[in-house]
Amino acid sequence: MVDTGFPSFDTMVDKANHILNEIEKAYGWPKDRRKQSYAALRTVLHQLRDRLPVDESAQFAAQLPTLLRGIYYDGWKPSETPVKMHKEEFLERVRQDFRYSVEGGTEQLVHTVLTVLQQHISEGEWKDLKARMPASLAALLP
Known part of the structure; x- marks a missing residue:
């Protein structure tokens, strides 16, 4: 547990670390690979954010832990969304932003990150x- 001296900050950091740890465990990455789990999470969140209509994007983000919500919104240009893309375009954008090779490929990476996120989002929002x-992208969602 982190101790910043502010209990609400400690909780935010702990929740974010928990999600990163879940991604690391799914791949068997050691803790020194944390930069990869963060990059995977950030990349998938940004592509998802850019694909969603603004209202749906905001509803989804509202359920993310606070620290992850900041990552989600970082660099967002709502006037330029949604970006119409299907599965292959989505995966290509993830490949461009995630510079690490990963076992199972990009589709498995996206599925893993989304599976972890699903555990922190209400069933109704999911x-x-x-x-x-679109159906091709919905197939990536667990």
């Missing part, structure tokens, strides 16, 4: 998220 995606 269903809404899937409903807002």
Whole structure:
């Protein structure tokens, strides 16, 4: 547990670390690979954010732990969203932003990150998220 002296900050950092640890465990990455789990999380969040309509994006983000919400919104240009893309375009954008090689390829990386995130999002919001995606992209969502 982190001790910043501010209990609410400690909770935010702990929740973010928990999600990063879950991604690391899914791949068997040691803790010194944390930069990869962060890059994977950030990349998938940004591509998801850019694909969603603004209202749905905000509803999804509202359920993320506070620190992850900041990562999600970092660099966002709502006036330029949603970016229409299907599965292969989405995966290509992830490949361009995630500069590490990963066992199982990009599709497995996306699926792993989304599986971890699903555990922290309400079932109703997850269903809404899937409903807002084209069928090819919805297939990536667990």
